[in-house]
Amino acid sequence: MTFVAKGGECPFMEIEYDLLIVGGGINGAAIARDAAGRGARVMLVEQDDLAAHTSSASTKLIHGGLRYLEQYEFRLVAKALAERERLMRAAPHLIRPLEFVLPHDRGMRPVWMMRIGLFLYDHLGGRSSLPRSRAIRLDTDGYGSAIQSKYTQGYRYADCWGDDSRLVVANVQDAAEHGATVMTRTRCLSAQRHREGWTLSLQCADGTTKSVTARILVNATGSWAADFLPQRAGIPGAGTLRLIKGSHIVTRKLFDGEHAYILQNPDKRIVFAIPYEDEFTLIGTTDVEWQGAPDAVAIDATETDYLCESVNRWFTTQIAPRDVLWSFAGVRPLYDDATTNASEISRDYVLSLDHADGAAPVMSIFGGKITTHRALAEEVMDKLARHLPGLQSAWTGKAPLPGGDLGERGLAGLVADVQRVAGFLDEQTVRRLAQSYGSRVFAFLGTAKTMGDLGQSFGAGLTQAEVDYLLGNEWAQTADDILWRRSKLGLHMRAEEVEALKAYLADHARVEAKAAE
Structure with missing residues (x-):
C-alpha cells in the first residue's frame, strides 16, 4: 500500500500497521525505508515537512567526524567512515567526495597529534575509495591562496559533501515505493498502549482526526524524543x-x-x-x-x-x-551523557526498546548523526525483528537510493546525458538537476525540446515541470519546501520570482481541493 498525501487529504486507514513511525527526519525516514523493504506494513507520520528541522540544518557533510577522535569516539568514527563508503555507492548524486584543507597552527594542536589523528581517520573505516591524507605546504601547493601568509603548513584529507534534506526525501521515496504510507503535516495527538498493539489518534492537515492501529510504535521525533512518550502516551520517557x-x-x-x-x-x-x-x-x-x-x-x-x-x-x-x-x-x-562541554557530547545514537510486562513494544531513538542513519535503521529493525515474525533480512547495505543507480559512468555520465537530452538548459541547471534527482531527472524532463515545453519558468532554472514533480512525488507543498529543502534555490531567486512560485502553488492547491470535492 502506497499513499502520498496531497493538500488536506487524510484517508481512513483501516489496516493494522506493523510499525507506526512518528518523525520524518533522517532517522524516521531511514527506519521506514528499511522496514518497508523487509516486508513490514509501515506508516510514517510527520507533523511538518520532511526534514523540516534538524535534518535540513546540518553542515551538509557525510563524514566520520575527525574531531570526535579527540573524545576517543573510535567506534563512532569507524562506523561513520564505513557508512560514508556505503552512502557514496547508494546515492552518488547526493553524496560526493570533497577535499578538505586543514591549516596548522602549532599553538592549537601539536604536529604529532594531527598526524596520528589523520592516520586513524584514514584507516578506522576499513577500505576506502577516497584518497589518504597528506601533509601540504600552503604557500606552494596551491591551497593557501585564501589563507594568511603566516600559516605555511597544513594537511589535506578527503570526506564527503551531502545534500541532507534530499537524502531524507530519497529514503522516504524508497519507503513509499516498498509500500509504506507517508503522511506529512499530520500530528500524533495521542498514543494508547495495549498488550497487543497501539491505537493512535492522528490530526491531519485538513484538521480532521483519524484513529490508526499499529503493533509497534517508533519514536523518531528527534528533538522531541524525550517528551513524546510522557506527553502523547502517558508513559515514562526512555531517556533524556x-x-x-x-x-x-x-x-x-x-x-x-x-x-x-x-x-x-x-x-x-x-x-x-x-x-x-x-x-x-x-x-x-x-x-x-x-x-x-x-x-x-x-x-x-x-x-x-x-x-x-x-x-x-x-x-x-x-x-x-x-x-x-x-x-x-x-x-x-x-x-544526555552528563558531559559538561556541549562540544564533547557524544554524537552516537542510543536505542531504547520498551516492551515491559508483555505490553506492545515502543522503540525510541536518541541522538545520532546523519552519516550513520542507515546503520541506525538497520539496528532498529534487527532489534524489532523478533516482534515481527516473517520479517525479511537486512537489505539496505548494498541497495541504491532512488536516483542513485548511475552505473559505472557515475554522476559525470548522467550530467552528459542530461546535456544531450536537454541541451536548451544552462550548464548550472543541468548540474543541479543531475545532482538533485540522479537518474530520476528524466521523469519530468521527459521529451522536452525547449524551455517552453517545461511550462512556466520561475527563475534560477526552476520550471513548472520540476515543481509539479515535487508536488506529486516528493511531498512538497509550500515555497519553502521547494526552495530551501528540495533545492537551495532560495539563495538564487529574486523576491518577485518567489512570489510567482507562491501564486502557482496557491492555484495548484485550489485545483486539487476542488477536484477532491
Whole structure:
C-alpha cells in the first residue's frame, strides 16, 4: 500500500500497521525505508515537512567526524567512515567526495597529534575509495591562496559533501515505493498502549482526526524524543536529551577552488568553510545549549560574531556580520551523557526498546548523526525483528537510493546525458538537476525540446515541470519546501520570482481541493 498525501487529504486507514513511525527526519525516514523493504506494513507520520528541522540544518557533510577522535569516539568514527563508503555507492548524486584543507597552527594542536589523528581517520573505516591524507605546504601547493601568509603548513584529507534534506526525501521515496504510507503535516495527538498493539489518534492537515492501529510504535521525533512518550502516551520517557544549537552563515564566495577548509579555534572547536551553491561559502557550526522550543531556533549575534572571527583568524578576506547573506540554525538532539562541554557530547545514537510486562513494544531513538542513519535503521529493525515474525533480512547495505543507480559512468555520465537530452538548459541547471534527482531527472524532463515545453519558468532554472514533480512525488507543498529543502534555490531567486512560485502553488492547491470535492 502506497499513499502520498496531497493538500488536506487524510484517508481512513483501516489496516493494522506493523510499525507506526512518528518523525520524518533522517532517522524516521531511514527506519521506514528499511522496514518497508523487509516486508513490514509501515506508516510514517510527520507533523511538518520532511526534514523540516534538524535534518535540513546540518553542515551538509557525510563524514566520520575527525574531531570526535579527540573524545576517543573510535567506534563512532569507524562506523561513520564505513557508512560514508556505503552512502557514496547508494546515492552518488547526493553524496560526493570533497577535499578538505586543514591549516596548522602549532599553538592549537601539536604536529604529532594531527598526524596520528589523520592516520586513524584514514584507516578506522576499513577500505576506502577516497584518497589518504597528506601533509601540504600552503604557500606552494596551491591551497593557501585564501589563507594568511603566516600559516605555511597544513594537511589535506578527503570526506564527503551531502545534500541532507534530499537524502531524507530519497529514503522516504524508497519507503513509499516498498509500500509504506507517508503522511506529512499530520500530528500524533495521542498514543494508547495495549498488550497487543497501539491505537493512535492522528490530526491531519485538513484538521480532521483519524484513529490508526499499529503493533509497534517508533519514536523518531528527534528533538522531541524525550517528551513524546510522557506527553502523547502517558508513559515514562526512555531517556533524556541535551539540545545543542548549531548555527551556520552563508556569505559570498571567499575562496576559489572546489576544496573546503576546516579551521581550528583557540577553544579547541573547529569550523568548516565549504564551497556552496557555486557562488557562496557555507561557514559553521556552533555548539550552544538550547533551552527553547526545538522549532523556534535561530542564530544569535554572538554565534554570528564567533563564526566571522573563526574565518578572520585564518583567511585573508575578512568578513563581518553585514556580509552574511543567509543563516540557518538547527537543534541537535544529543543523548544526555552528563558531559559538561556541549562540544564533547557524544554524537552516537542510543536505542531504547520498551516492551515491559508483555505490553506492545515502543522503540525510541536518541541522538545520532546523519552519516550513520542507515546503520541506525538497520539496528532498529534487527532489534524489532523478533516482534515481527516473517520479517525479511537486512537489505539496505548494498541497495541504491532512488536516483542513485548511475552505473559505472557515475554522476559525470548522467550530467552528459542530461546535456544531450536537454541541451536548451544552462550548464548550472543541468548540474543541479543531475545532482538533485540522479537518474530520476528524466521523469519530468521527459521529451522536452525547449524551455517552453517545461511550462512556466520561475527563475534560477526552476520550471513548472520540476515543481509539479515535487508536488506529486516528493511531498512538497509550500515555497519553502521547494526552495530551501528540495533545492537551495532560495539563495538564487529574486523576491518577485518567489512570489510567482507562491501564486502557482496557491492555484495548484485550489485545483486539487476542488477536484477532491
